[in-house]
Amino acid sequence: MGEFDDFEDLKSLEGAGTHVAAFAIPIVVGPKLSSGVQLISGFIPVKALLGRFTVPSYNPVSRIGYQRMPGKARVNQLAAALRAGSVDLPNSVILNIRSQDAASMVSGGHLHLPGISGNPTDDQIIHVVDGQHRVLALSKAVSDGWEYGEEYLLPFVCMLGGNELEEMKQFYLVNSNAKPVRTDLALALMKRMSVADPSVMDELEGKGRAWQINGQTLVERLANESGIWRLRIRLPGMDKGQTTMPSASMVKSLQGVLKSPFFQRLNQDQQVRILEAYWEGVRQVLPAAFSNAEDYTIMKGVGVRVLHNLLPDVIEIIRDSGKSTADPNNYEEVLAQPLLEVSGYDSEGDEVTGDRFWLSGAEGGAGSFSSESGINRLTASLQKALPNLEIG
Structure with missing residues (x-):
């Protein structure tokens, strides 16, 4: 696939797959947020995200979502750099599994992501709270034939069971406090x-x-x-x-x-x-x-x-x-x-x-x-x- 022609092309890379395999991701259990939501962190292979993630972009009509629409040129550029091996992604993306049973997915030092048949339900989807351009670029690079893309290990911090309001809160805190380099x-x-x-x-x-x-x-x-x-x-x-x-x-x-x-x-x-x-x-x-x-x-x-x-x-x-x-x-x-x-x-x-x-x-x-x-x-x-x- 070449550059994104419109947003629907870009959205299609998120998946809604027919068959997504189960994965066990080694993690470290971290502290809880003040709201009581549990945090975990680790490195997730890109193939474990494909078909099960979504970016909650803000829809001005329905007023659902909270993130700006992804920049197509930025995604294309980063995807090309990933395929060329000219860029690293050392910073953690922030994810969330909204399922109320998300905490039960953790056992034995692993996050157990269940397999998915057909379109994933909301409880099965991983919401990308911060880092949408990185995740979308990785997905696009794989779609464009990046040989090692599916095995790429992306650092992440994940909330277990946070609702959309908690996601918005964390998204706002990260992006409003970030100060660009002079x-x-x-x-x-x-x-x-x-x-x-x-x-x-x-x-x-x-x-x-x-x-x-x-x-x-x-x-x-x-x-x-x-x-x-x-x-x-x-x-x-x-x-x-x-x-x-x-x-x-x-x-x-x-x-x-x-x-x-x-x-x-x-x-x-x-x-x-x-x-x-x-x-x-x-x-x-x-x-x-x-x-x-x-x-x-x-x-x-x-x-x-x-x-x-x-x-x-x-x-x-x-x-x-x-x-x-x-x-x-x-x-x-x-x-x-x-x-x-x-x-x-x-x-x-x-x-x-x-x-x-x-x-x-x-x-x-x-x-x-x-x-x-x-x-x-x-x-x-x-x-x-x-x-x-x-x-x-």
């Missing part, structure tokens, strides 16, 4: 994994996200080595202190630079040299903005994004003139007029230019360009003020 930490972790395992970078390249790893590497080097950016970039776990730019935002601001043809062909040391020279050139134009970085936008979100948007153009202008892209003076020469002559309005409606334009807060003008459209408009304005290229 972007800055996620990038740092991806970079470390890509160094240890080259296949991680291959996968990211396939998704068009390899630039994030390259960007994280450059940002870490700037944070540790740069005479301008050291102690100004906030890496994961750092206190704010004198930092002006979170590392994740710094990485994102470099996307266009990292994808520019010339910059892509440089080695990492050369890229660092260019970034350092560029920012030194900016500092030579606006020294006050670096001496008192907290009072200006240049080393903050608006300034960094706009200046990195400009960098590919500035590099081409310097190269076109036959000058070095590693010399700060060349960047100063190109940027002086655009950065000093750009104008805007402070909170009083007065026009501000030069250093004053780049002040933070009510006194400056750059803050009014902090939205996405504002950053695009400010970038375009500065691009127009750059020197034109010459055709030889």
Whole structure:
């Protein structure tokens, strides 16, 4: 079977089998919930789930169920990764057997799942409380011919005899308290994994996200080595202190630079040299903005994004003139007029230019360009003020 065409295709993978074998699953008996529902845990082979599980997705008409509809693309992607052997599933899914006699299925250190003939009754069905995408992806991978899929051991925690209300309670607790990994930490972790395992970078390249790893590497080097950016970039776990730019935002601001043809062909040391020279050139134009970085936008979100948007153009202008892209003076020469002559309005409606334009807060003008459209408009304005290229 290929990708899911609609939800009914996806639902069909849950089973409603005609003949499902009995299974004895080794388990550990855990504590009881405050409601008195018994917990067990262990590893269940996928073949023991096939034909006997269901995902209680919320139906807005009947108002039955409580989970969001599964993401088809997410299931397809995970199923393909499982078949390729490129992903592991170490986290436990949460299951429930609603039968009031579920506790009697446990004896001798095993969960005894009875065989099923025909469509399973509600008491025979295992409800997937949390982990629906993993279970559905495993089922789809088996349906698509995954040779070892049926024997795959999935870690699980199972409630015995919980009702739908208990399932909803546990689903809510797990998903409302889950906190996503911060972007800055996620990038740092991806970079470390890509160094240890080259296949991680291959996968990211396939998704068009390899630039994030390259960007994280450059940002870490700037944070540790740069005479301008050291102690100004906030890496994961750092206190704010004198930092002006979170590392994740710094990485994102470099996307266009990292994808520019010339910059892509440089080695990492050369890229660092260019970034350092560029920012030194900016500092030579606006020294006050670096001496008192907290009072200006240049080393903050608006300034960094706009200046990195400009960098590919500035590099081409310097190269076109036959000058070095590693010399700060060349960047100063190109940027002086655009950065000093750009104008805007402070909170009083007065026009501000030069250093004053780049002040933070009510006194400056750059803050009014902090939205996405504002950053695009400010970038375009500065691009127009750059020197034109010459055709030889």
